[in-house]
Amino acid sequence: MKERTKLMLIVCSFLVSYYLPWNHPVIRQAGLEAFMMLQEYAREHVLTCLIPAFFIAGAIAVFVSQASVLKYFGPQAKKVLSYSVASVSGTILAVCSCTVLPLFAGIYTRGAGIGPATAFLYSGPAINVLAITLTAKILGWQLGLARALGAILFAVVTGLLMAVIFRKDDAARSQGQIYVPETGAKERTLAQDAAYIGTMVLILIFAAFAKPAQESTGLWPALYAVKWYITAGLLIILGIMLKMWFKQQERKDWIDSTWGFMKQIFPLLGGGVLVAGFMLGRPGHPALIPEHYIQALVGGNSLSANLAAAVAGALMYFATLTEVPILQGLLGAGMGKGPALALLLAGPALSLPNMLVIGGVMGIKKTVTFCSIIVIMSTIAGMLYGNLTG
Numbered sequence: 510m511k512e513r514t515k516l517m518l519i520v521c522s523f524l525v526s527y528y529l530p531w532n533h534p535v536i537r538q539a540g541l542e543a544f545m546m547l548q549e550y551a552r553e554h555v556l557t558c559l560i561p562a563f564f565i566a567g568a569i570a571v572f573v574s575q576a577s578v579l580k581y582f583g584p585q586a587k588k589v590l591s592y593s594v595a596s597v598s599g600t601i602l603a604v605c606s607c608t609v610l611p612l613f614a615g616i617y618t619r620g621a622g623i624g625p626a627t628a629f630l631y632s633g634p635a636i637n638v639l640a641i642t643l644t645a646k647i648l649g650w651q652l653g654l655a656r657a658l659g660a661i662l663f664a665v666v667t668g669l670l671m672a673v674i675f676r677k678d679d680a681a682r683s684q685g686q687i688y689v690p691e692t693g694a695k696e697r698t699l700a701q702d703a704a705y706i707g708t709m710v711l712i713l714i715f716a717a718f719a720k721p722a723q724e725s726t727g728l729w730p731a732l733y734a735v736k737w738y739i740t741a742g743l744l745i746i747l748g749i750m751l752k753m754w755f756k757q758q759e760r761k762d763w764i765d766s767t768w769g770f771m772k773q774i775f776p777l778l779g780g781g782v783l784v785a786g787f788m789l790g791r792p793g794h795p796a797l798i799p800e801h802y803i804q805a806l807v808g809g810n811s812l813s814a815n816l817a818a819a820v821a822g823a824l825m826y827f828a829t830l831t832e833v834p835i836l837q838g839l840l841g842a843g844m845g846k847g848p849a850l851a852l853l854l855a856g857p858a859l860s861l862p863n864m865l866v867i868g869g870v871m872g873i874k875k876t877v878t879f880c881s882i883i884v885i886m887s888t889i890a891g892m893l894y895g896n897l898t899g
Contacts, residue, residue, distance in 0.1 A: 568763055615770070836853065
């Protein structure tokens with residue numbers, strides 16, 4: 510972060526602290542909601558979602574070769590392969606818009622092109638099999654199907670548009686990278702590296718496994734009942750791998766890399782959660798902008814209603830699966846079907862905290878473009894869906 514930016518943040522923080530009328534009951538309530546949302550996030554997402562994601566990002570940065578990243582996600586990689594892998598990654602990682610950030614930072618800083626990297630960034634939280642299944646069950650199969658198809662299409666189109674718009678930046682970035690092909694035999698095989706990272710991905714999946722609805726039956730409740738036993742077993746396996754396959758210096762490099770991502774992302778994320786809580790509050794809890802204002806804006810299927818739903822979804826933070834009950838309440842209050850899809854396509858993939866962190870990783874210009882593409886496409890998709898469903 511530039512020194513001038515740091516100075517502006519300090520000045521803005523001072524002015525807000527000095528002039529904000531904390532005696533006003535609405536401002537007080539909004540301030541309380543900001544810290545309540547931060548506490549909720551810390552309790553429900555940091556240990557089970559973010560920490561495993563940081564360790565995976567650190568492992569990618571240290572142990573995944575630059576050659577591998579450039580082969581599958583680099584600017585010169587085959588588009589069919591890179592976008593296919595990136596666009597369906599969310600079916601494996603049931604993560605929210607904030608948990609995906611360390612993983613995105615890991616592959617982007619390792620040399621991934623802006624197109625595949627942003628396709629992955631969108632698909633991680635958007636294409637969640639469990640969330641899409643829940644959407645179809647509670648909100649109707651039509652909305653669930655539209656969400657699934659729209660999310661996959663959005664991931665590919667967003668990535669392709671970002672690659673075209675910033676092709677010169679990508680080319681310059683590729684030329685600026687110093688890439689030396691690996692020489693000599695590795696002490697670990699490719700299968701061992703894959704097992705190591707795969708074990709951490711499984712830890713993330715099971716640790717973050719959301720509680721299914723009470724009426725659910727079958728596989729999901731059974732997995733949830735044993736999630737911590739499975740997670741503990743995977744942690745033991747990971748410890749054995751680290752002891753047998755890795756040298757002490759490699760383990761130290763992994764921890765240092767993980768800590769680097771945490772230092773970069775945690776402050777921005779915490780600040781973003783506070784701002785989002787202050788402005789919008791938690792679901793069912795009023796803050797600076799009352800929920801009924803949002804509900805009044807998203808009735809019907811007009812351009813303004815779909816745009817308002819897409820923008821509101823992009824700014825609000827949705828933990829994995831929470832968007833479904835929130836949307837159920839909004840639909841009951843008169844929200845149109847088109848705006849509902851617009852919110853579903855923009856909401857899980859974006860949030861105000863998410864935007865702040867992305868800006869720190871790939872710059873303000875690329876972040877604004879990325880968010881604008883998603884909001885515009887969500888608005889268009891919402892209008893089309895609203896007209897088709899009547």
